[in-house]
Amino acid sequence: MAYLINCPYCGQRTTDEFYIKGDASKQRPAAIGDGTMDEWHDYVHIRDNVRGRTAEHWHHTGGCRQWLVVERDTVSHEIYAVTPASTWKGPSALPARKTTGRKTSARKTPARKGTSRKTSGRAKT
Amino acid sequence: MKYSIFSLARNAWSGHKNWQPAWRSPDPKPEYDVIIVGGGGHGLATAYYLAKVHGITNVAVLEKGYLGSGNIGRNTTIIRSNYLLPGNNPFYEKSLQLWEGLEQDFNFNAMVSQRGVVNLFHSDGQRDAYVRRGNAMRIHGVDAEILDQHALHDMMPFLNFENGRFPIMGGLCQRRGGTVRHDAVAWGFARGADMRGVDVIQHCEVTGIKREKGKVVGVETSKGFIGCKKIGLAAAGNSTTVARMAGLELPIESHVLQAFVTEGIKPWLDNVVTYGVGHFYISQSDKGGLVFGGDIDGYNSYAQRGNLPTVEHVVECGLAMIPSLSRARVLRSWGGIMDMSMDGSPIIDKTHIDNLYLNAGWCYGGFKATPASGWCFAHTIANDAPHELNSAMRLDRFRTGYVMDETAHGAQANLH
Amino acid sequence: MTSFRFDTGGLIDRSSQIDFSFDGKMLQGHGGDTLASALLANGQLLMGRSFKYHRPRSVITAGAAEPNALMEIGEGGRLEPNTRATMQEIYDGLVAKSQNRWPTLDRDFGAINSIASSFFVAGFYYKTFMWPKKFWEAIYEPIIRRAAGLGHLSHEDDPDRYEKAYAHCDVLVVGSGPTGLMAALSAARSGASVILADEHAACGGSLLREREEIAGQPGHEWAAETLAELAAMTNVTIMARTTVIGAYDQGVFGALERVQKHVAVPDHDVPVEKLWRIMAKACVMATGAEERPIVFGGNDRPGVMTASAMRAYANQYAVAAGRSACVFTASDSGYRTARDMKAHGLHVEAIIDTRSDAPAIETDGVPVITGAVVTNVDGGKHGMKAIEIDRGSGHETIPCQSLAMSGGWSPVVHLACHQGARPSWDEDEFCFMPPQNNPAIIAAGSANAIWSLGKCLADGAARGEQAAKLAGFKTRKTAVPKAKDDTSHTSAPMWWVKQSTGKPFVDYQNDVTARDLPLAAREGYDHIELAKRYTTSGMATDQGKLGNVNAIGILADATGKDMHEIGTTTFRPFYTPVSFGALGGQHVDEHFAPVRMSPLHNWAADLGAEFVETGLWYRSSWFPREGDDWLAAMTREVLNTRAHVGICDVSTLGKIDIKGSDATEFINRLYSNAFAKLPVGKARYGLMLREDGFVGDDGTTSRLSENHYFMTTTTGHAAETMRDIEFAHQALWPDLDVQYASVTDQWAQMAIAGPKARDVLSKIVDTDLTNDAFGFLAARQVKVLGSIPAMLFRISFSGELAYELAVPAGYGEAVANAIIHAGEPYGIGPYGLEALSAMRIEKGFVTHNEINGRVTAGDVGMGRMLSKKKDYIGRMMSERDGLNDPEREQLVGVKPVNPANRFRAGSHLLNPGDKASLKTDQGYVSSVAYSPMLDSWVGLAMLKHGRDRHGQKVMLWDGLRNVHMEAEVCDPVFFDPAQEKAHG
Amino acid sequence: MAEMLTQISALDDMIVPGRYGRSLPQGPGAALTLVHPCEVAVVIAAKGKARALSAAIKRDFGVDLPGMGGSATARSISLHGTAPEQWLAVAPGAAAGSLAAKLEKKLGTMAMVTDQSHGRTVLRLEGPRARDVLAKGTAVDLRPTAFKPGMCAATQIGHVGVLIACTGPDSFELSVLRSFAEGFWQGVCELALEWGYEVR
Numbered sequence A: 001m002a003y004l005i006n007c008p009y010c011g012q013r014t015t016d017e018f019y020i021k022g023d024a025s026k027q028r029p030a031a032i033g034d035g036t037m038d039e040w041h042d043y044v045h046i047r048d049n050v051r052g053r054t055a056e057h058w059h060h061t062g063g064c065r066q067w068l069v070v071e072r073d074t075v076s077h078e079i080y081a082v083t084p085a086s087t088w089k090g091p092s093a094l095p096a097r098k099t100t101g102r103k104t105s106a107r108k109t110p111a112r113k114g115t116s117r118k119t120s121g122r123a124k125t
Numbered sequence B: 001m002k003y004s005i006f007s008l009a010r011n012a013w014s015g016h017k018n019w020q021p022a023w024r025s026p027d028p029k030p031e032y033d034v035i036i037v038g039g040g041g042h043g044l045a046t047a048y049y050l051a052k053v054h055g056i057t058n059v060a061v062l063e064k065g066y067l068g069s070g071n072i073g074r075n076t077t078i079i080r081s082n083y084l085l086p087g088n089n090p091f092y093e094k095s096l097q098l099w100e101g102l103e104q105d106f107n108f109n110a111m112v113s114q115r116g117v118v119n120l121f122h123s124d125g126q127r128d129a130y131v132r133r134g135n136a137m138r139i140h141g142v143d144a145e146i147l148d149q150h151a152l153h154d155m156m157p158f159l160n161f162e163n164g165r166f167p168i169m170g171g172l173c174q175r176r177g178g179t180v181r182h183d184a185v186a187w188g189f190a191r192g193a194d195m196r197g198v199d200v201i202q203h204c205e206v207t208g209i210k211r212e213k214g215k216v217v218g219v220e221t222s223k224g225f226i227g228c229k230k231i232g233l234a235a236a237g238n239s240t241t242v243a244r245m246a247g248l249e250l251p252i253e254s255h256v257l258q259a260f261v262t263e264g265i266k267p268w269l270d271n272v273v274t275y276g277v278g279h280f281y282i283s284q285s286d287k288g289g290l291v292f293g294g295d296i297d298g299y300n301s302y303a304q305r306g307n308l309p310t311v312e313h314v315v316e317c318g319l320a321m322i323p324s325l326s327r328a329r330v331l332r333s334w335g336g337i338m339d340m341s342m343d344g345s346p347i348i349d350k351t352h353i354d355n356l357y358l359n360a361g362w363c364y365g366g367f368k369a370t371p372a373s374g375w376c377f378a379h380t381i382a383n384d385a386p387h388e389l390n391s392a393m394r395l396d397r398f399r400t401g402y403v404m405d406e407t408a409h410g411a412q413a414n415l416h
Numbered sequence C: 001m002t003s004f005r006f007d008t009g010g011l012i013d014r015s016s017q018i019d020f021s022f023d024g025k026m027l028q029g030h031g032g033d034t035l036a037s038a039l040l041a042n043g044q045l046l047m048g049r050s051f052k053y054h055r056p057r058s059v060i061t062a063g064a065a066e067p068n069a070l071m072e073i074g075e076g077g078r079l080e081p082n083t084r085a086t087m088q089e090i091y092d093g094l095v096a097k098s099q100n101r102w103p104t105l106d107r108d109f110g111a112i113n114s115i116a117s118s119f120f121v122a123g124f125y126y127k128t129f130m131w132p133k134k135f136w137e138a139i140y141e142p143i144i145r146r147a148a149g150l151g152h153l154s155h156e157d158d159p160d161r162y163e164k165a166y167a168h169c170d171v172l173v174v175g176s177g178p179t180g181l182m183a184a185l186s187a188a189r190s191g192a193s194v195i196l197a198d199e200h201a202a203c204g205g206s207l208l209r210e211r212e213e214i215a216g217q218p219g220h221e222w223a224a225e226t227l228a229e230l231a232a233m234t235n236v237t238i239m240a241r242t243t244v245i246g247a248y249d250q251g252v253f254g255a256l257e258r259v260q261k262h263v264a265v266p267d268h269d270v271p272v273e274k275l276w277r278i279m280a281k282a283c284v285m286a287t288g289a290e291e292r293p294i295v296f297g298g299n300d301r302p303g304v305m306t307a308s309a310m311r312a313y314a315n316q317y318a319v320a321a322g323r324s325a326c327v328f329t330a331s332d333s334g335y336r337t338a339r340d341m342k343a344h345g346l347h348v349e350a351i352i353d354t355r356s357d358a359p360a361i362e363t364d365g366v367p368v369i370t371g372a373v374v375t376n377v378d379g380g381k382h383g384m385k386a387i388e389i390d391r392g393s394g395h396e397t398i399p400c401q402s403l404a405m406s407g408g409w410s411p412v413v414h415l416a417c418h419q420g421a422r423p424s425w426d427e428d429e430f431c432f433m434p435p436q437n438n439p440a441i442i443a444a445g446s447a448n449a450i451w452s453l454g455k456c457l458a459d460g461a462a463r464g465e466q467a468a469k470l471a472g473f474k475t476r477k478t479a480v481p482k483a484k485d486d487t488s489h490t491s492a493p494m495w496w497v498k499q500s501t502g503k504p505f506v507d508y509q510n511d512v513t514a515r516d517l518p519l520a521a522r523e524g525y526d527h528i529e530l531a532k533r534y535t536t537s538g539m540a541t542d543q544g545k546l547g548n549v550n551a552i553g554i555l556a557d558a559t560g561k562d563m564h565e566i567g568t569t570t571f572r573p574f575y576t577p578v579s580f581g582a583l584g585g586q587h588v589d590e591h592f593a594p595v596r597m598s599p600l601h602n603w604a605a606d607l608g609a610e611f612v613e614t615g616l617w618y619r620s621s622w623f624p625r626e627g628d629d630w631l632a633a634m635t636r637e638v639l640n641t642r643a644h645v646g647i648c649d650v651s652t653l654g655k656i657d658i659k660g661s662d663a664t665e666f667i668n669r670l671y672s673n674a675f676a677k678l679p680v681g682k683a684r685y686g687l688m689l690r691e692d693g694f695v696g697d698d699g700t701t702s703r704l705s706e707n708h709y710f711m712t713t714t715t716g717h718a719a720e721t722m723r724d725i726e727f728a729h730q731a732l733w734p735d736l737d738v739q740y741a742s743v744t745d746q747w748a749q750m751a752i753a754g755p756k757a758r759d760v761l762s763k764i765v766d767t768d769l770t771n772d773a774f775g776f777l778a779a780r781q782v783k784v785l786g787s788i789p790a791m792l793f794r795i796s797f798s799g800e801l802a803y804e805l806a807v808p809a810g811y812g813e814a815v816a817n818a819i820i821h822a823g824e825p826y827g828i829g830p831y832g833l834e835a836l837s838a839m840r841i842e843k844g845f846v847t848h849n850e851i852n853g854r855v856t857a858g859d860v861g862m863g864r865m866l867s868k869k870k871d872y873i874g875r876m877m878s879e880r881d882g883l884n885d886p887e888r889e890q891l892v893g894v895k896p897v898n899p900a901n902r903f904r905a906g907s908h909l910l911n912p913g914d915k916a917s918l919k920t921d922q923g924y925v926s927s928v929a930y931s932p933m934l935d936s937w938v939g940l941a942m943l944k945h946g947r948d949r950h951g952q953k954v955m956l957w958d959g960l961r962n963v964h965m966e967a968e969v970c971d972p973v974f975f976d977p978a979q980e981k982a983h984g
Numbered sequence D: 001m002a003e004m005l006t007q008i009s010a011l012d013d014m015i016v017p018g019r020y021g022r023s024l025p026q027g028p029g030a031a032l033t034l035v036h037p038c039e040v041a042v043v044i045a046a047k048g049k050a051r052a053l054s055a056a057i058k059r060d061f062g063v064d065l066p067g068m069g070g071s072a073t074a075r076s077i078s079l080h081g082t083a084p085e086q087w088l089a090v091a092p093g094a095a096a097g098s099l100a101a102k103l104e105k106k107l108g109t110m111a112m113v114t115d116q117s118h119g120r121t122v123l124r125l126e127g128p129r130a131r132d133v134l135a136k137g138t139a140v141d142l143r144p145t146a147f148k149p150g151m152c153a154a155t156q157i158g159h160v161g162v163l164i165a166c167t168g169p170d171s172f173e174l175s176v177l178r179s180f181a182e183g184f185w186q187g188v189c190e191l192a193l194e195w196g197y198e199v200r
């Protein structure tokens, strides 16, 4: 684990608040007709199963109920980035930052004006 | 040297100075007929049966760590053959039958102990599912019993029948199920294979698979290149990594499963019992420790260790089933990396690459399968074709849809 | 009776007398005593028996690593085996018993194992007990099992409570010795929040056990003052009796607080143990060092203990194992013990130093024999008489009643290793050094191989600052009090005394001797991990805290490798064993899993319902009347509903409110069947596949207005389906304008079914319910009882004219009662899950019994619901061959030829005349009910080629219960196949 | 006729005022109160409407719509940021249905408003040990320096989802799904035994 996940919305939480679905690296073939059976088989079954840096879909069931992409290391259990699934654009290009949970929660004191920064950007995409 | 009470007495007489190594530590030969990657239970059993059943003895088992450093040496030692699906059930029964004569066969006491395995159920629906499973066993001649509360009470009066949340209604019992001393299985197969001429090579990591004209011809290792005619992959937990060396992509994720042992206590639990509401299974080892386990941590991992939330959850399930566990102290926890396949069932198959064979995807159930897996894999390698027993354990079943989904959770590895 | 208490001294409270018992004997101790020290004070040197040979044993240590003095504490449900007497505080009424002996500790039959010990070498059991085959389980194994294990665990329920909690801090300091105290002080002064944890009842670590001074005052006084200073700081939490048990990812530490393990009858409002999960930005590991025993003949005899333990007993508890002592040492710790014991008035015969070049250290006149070893101990269960030494010129005997040994020191590195890092051997310090892979776990003091008090204090201060900095605080230099800086390190350790004439133990508890390890190596178990497993060295309750390094040394010797090459075994949690109770905390009994209650729970209960657990919910299952069993009640409920009208609580269904301009498109992608053209005011049954093409869930969705839908899911899959919907939106199609919220808990939902349903409902609903106005599958927002907002759906899971009515949960009871009231003239009655289930089986409707996760839409006769015109979850994979194989089992109905014959779900299906086998297996029964309408047991089944086999006979085969019967295959719809009632 | 019906709380016959648990000289460590009736609504911004929504809320309710993890209160309505562009609106005591209706009317297509007045059970937990009680259930950092008035956290206690809003130095508003409320109540009560608690 990861024991602590820094949810971009809720801050640092223990992993028992999350549900883990698995590999996030693959794109769902766009729509019917676009994907061949092979592509679909690849999407549904084949796993890179990386030894090292990987990206997984986690759902913050016990918190904001958002699907997140957690980029972490499968050997050291270090966590590099946690991004909302809705805005995730593939593995973050950032160099492996040491954010093994020792960072304080991303949640600042409450923003009293406007809405969450992370999602208002989404409206335009 | 054959092990027996007599050889033990003879050696005691000479101060145990004359024991021979249980296996040789050979340097790799330049080439073998068959190389098995992975010196876990399955790899060693494969080599053993290649030699014993098929007369193929020019075989090397390459193990990157010490013998049994993988899951064979870190599992909760439960054996049973209570499977539902026709592609699994006869295979696991074959395995149980092999266990039953194994120790005499390989001359090593692996403490096969058929203490009985009971799976508890807590609702009508769960009972029906277990009855279906039990009947699937019986239909194949496998022993199975359905125990009601009463029978269960006679067996384990300390179960929490009136649990505040999920009362225990009964259990599916397989008396022939039980436990086996994990390490001894690796050692016994290694010794048995070694005596038949197989080279068991420890601390030899396979780093590449060499192919020529579509065929595999050998492996790169930490001890240099080793040629071979055939390769069998049995690298549980690391299957993706080794298969990728040959360009093979697998429907497998590597996950950590933790296991636990308590301090040794006087006999307290006779049989194996599993909880039906959450994952929890427990038995008592011959040394007196309660060996137990539960669900995987749920995230992909190659780290052989897990985290505390899973530990707590496992223990909560244990207490829900047997409240008097409360004062038992957990001595040690550890983790193993397993292949979780996308339908929860294993793969023993040829691959599309000539002379490359795959044994993978055992999830948390591969210990009980060790003898049959070795037996079938040896058959598949020797004959270049699967045995009927492993004919459903195909690699292409995900593509074709003939999946074997015992837990019925679909294509999500961590749910199986 | 050699052990005794000094007349003066120690940190015990001599004014308090505490009564406790050991093996039935009433004894007394003082406040501040551990069970071990109190037993020594009472002359009870013999405290336990070893695992294999049942050797008599006493304490070797005065702390957490104790392998020998393990006892059963408490009685009944509080019985606790394997409790370390060295860690157990005594309390009034404490009941302790020795263990692993029969019949008594003094006369233990098992000791005859010692005689056969030449047989019981490492791994002997792997080589024998194989013949005859049957004997293993019948004879050998039961004997082995009875002999194995240590103490007894009760089967009684534990009367005590446990809890778990979380704590947060900037700096966690583990260990409250001089290092930990200074670290806590310097970190806290920077402003960081600090938790200081120590496993002992009293903080101070070695300062309580040594006579060294700090800043001119006794160490323990300095400790007390420093603790008081820390306690006064608001940013410091001191946690005594708290063992940090494991280091996990992202700076989370597990810690076990023994809240009430030192009281006879715990206060039930307070947990006896609390499991903490401490989230720390940095951790100072000031866990000290463990003194290594020396492996020599008889090193397990009562009276032999580590040098630091002997000092601890003398200095902290004012007890000693004997009136005279010898010291056997490879380090200067032995000298310190000699001095301390002399100061306490003991006769110290000699210091035997393994080093021929031993440094000159103050001995207070005790003679030193250098370059010599102890080869055996003359002693037995009641104490020792003498030691046998060898200084190269044959054996000599020195009489003494106790022996202190010191083979050097091993830093307590566990917490730094729990995340997989391994310690490395240091040839200068002769110990395994803590790994430094994790910058946030900082080893300090003796845990980092710093041996002198002065340097430990300074290192503690520095590491505390380092930790605070890491946690983001500015620090200032902390003044370090003066203390001696005279302790030198060990010189080359002696892994075992080869000249030993007695048994030299490496692992005390498991009776592993120095001879077992070379044997393991000879047999090929030469890797340290193999040697551990083959010999069981390091696998006992102390996990090799004392013996492992010696074992590594012996193996290195035997294999000609160096210590570094051999390396350690894997360090794993827990640092010391942790009870199930603590790990479970408050999540036991009814708190094992959350409970969900329907808003109609009390309503049903008032009507006499029996409830059944379904997932987290309690659901009303049947409504017995006098003398009814479930079958009679269910039958009555079905007949009444089908003849008149019934009401059933279906509140547990998952309910999701969905809105947004893309809601229609979204829903259309979730369901396999068409939803794009669902008219407003209509409900539709829908099927959801998993992405792998198998059926996931089903339910109805109603279009309440253009962009507003109300979706229901099954009870069992509600959580999963909600999550899947969120996934589909957030991860797959975030561009859709759709909003959704679970409203499962907002609505009480009830089914009103039966020919009179319309008549009853019309009385409380403000809407025209005639067929024209509110036909089959109508769905609308309505008002009930005048003004209560509600939703009404004309859907039927019973096959009757039926409605589902949803009202705000808090009004559920009132509305349900109003319906009962309104229905009275029509003969309304409640029905439960059993009747609901029987009716749906009569109608051939599927539930998760049928759509069990391995079933396709085609299997259950819903192949037509797989749209070919759109993309939806699972579409592509549902087209795989394996999911469309004509050999797949198909949903059918089955009726026994004799309708009175009861059969059960889980039965398999065979062709008549076939012998049961996997090859002849035709399928299985998924659901069974007694059908009151057919007066027959009926079932739904999955049968090969089932749809072509209506009218044929099959055998229902239930080998488990030995119930077999002939049955007819039929359409799964047993009742009203034309759907006339539902449409009526 | 609705006025004649009383909205029954999920804790209908569970609330028995009194003192429980250990009795310490310094008095009970925590006090628990059921807030009932209490109007609750979920507000989720329509796609691209968050800004407009924020303005509308400010205009019509006089509240600055808080960000994720924040709470804002004005004129007896509190808004808690529970998820991105999603809020829980809470108004203790008002007549059922009207909060959601009012919000829906004012917000139109800017947001989805879903009434949860019956779907959520709201409790108040306060007292010197309130934070310690909660810390037995959730790993959220609840220290006064980290979790201050005006903040909220959606988390779990005893596997039950709960929204904890900090309403004062030592007071918290807890809202849980109705069906879980009974077990949750019992669970929280047990966690407070150690310091004694009062049910009001």
Ligand SMILES: Cc1cc2nc3c(=O)[nH]c(=O)nc-3n(C[C@H](O)[C@H](O)[C@H](O)COP(=O)(O)OP(=O)(O)OC[C@H]3O[C@@H](n4cnc5c(N)ncnc54)[C@H](O)[C@@H]3O)c2cc1C
Pocket: B037, B038, B039, B040, B041, B042, B043, B062, B063, B064, B065, B068, B069, B070, B071, B072, B073, B074, B075, B076, B077, B078, B079, B204, B205, B206, B207, B234, B235, B236, B237, B238, B242, B257, B258, B259, B293, B335, B336, B337, B338, B362, B363, B364, B365, B366, B367, B368, B369
């Ligand atoms: C905690 C736990 C509990 C379990 N409990 C049970 C149970 O109760 N019952 C049951 O039936 N099953 C159980 N299992 C599953 C079972 O242990 C495994 O399925 C089974 O052991 C896998 O087969 P194996 O023995 O061959 O694997 P392993 O012992 O893991 O063998 C694979 C070997 O391959 C080696 N290897 C990997 N890569 C390379 C390379 N590149 N070169 C050379 N060697 C390599 C590894 O070092 C390893 O030794 C459990 C598993 C775990 C982790």
Ligand SMILES: NC(=O)c1ccc[n+]([C@@H]2O[C@H](COP(=O)([O-])OP(=O)(O)OC[C@H]3O[C@@H](n4cnc5c(N)ncnc54)[C@H](O)[C@@H]3O)[C@@H](O)[C@H]2O)c1
Pocket: C063, C174, C175, C176, C177, C178, C179, C180, C197, C198, C199, C200, C204, C205, C206, C207, C242, C243, C244, C245, C286, C287, C288, C289, C331, C332, C333, C336, C409, C412, C444, C445, C446, C447, C450, C451, C452, C453, C454, C456, C487, C488, C575
């Ligand atoms: N040669 C020698 O005589 C010699 C050798 C080593 C150390 N020492 C002396 O010992 C002292 C060492 O001081 P220190 O402060 O580093 O260590 P310490 O031994 O004084 O204190 C360590 C404390 O940590 C506790 N602890 C260990 N693991 C724990 C865990 N997981 N959870 C909770 N508590 C745990 C121990 O019980 C102990 O109380 C110095 O005074 C040093 O001079 C002397």
Ligand SMILES: Cc1cc2nc3c(=O)[nH]c(=O)nc-3n(C[C@H](O)[C@H](O)[C@H](O)COP(=O)(O)O)c2cc1C
Pocket: B073, B074, B075, B076, B077, B182, B259, B261, B285, B287, B289, B291, B304, B331, B332, B333, B334, B335, C529, C538, C539, C540, C543, C569, C570, C572
């Ligand atoms: C069935 C079984 C029983 C075990 N019993 C003990 C035991 O009694 N004592 C112990 O220290 N470890 C025991 N272990 C755990 C091993 O020490 C070790 O942790 C495990 O094999 C994993 O290896 P690793 O910790 O070296 O990675 C047991 C392991 C298994 C699989």
Ligand SMILES: [Zn+2]
Pocket: A007, A008, A009, A010, A011, A060, A063, A064, A065, A066
């Ligand atoms: Zn979150």
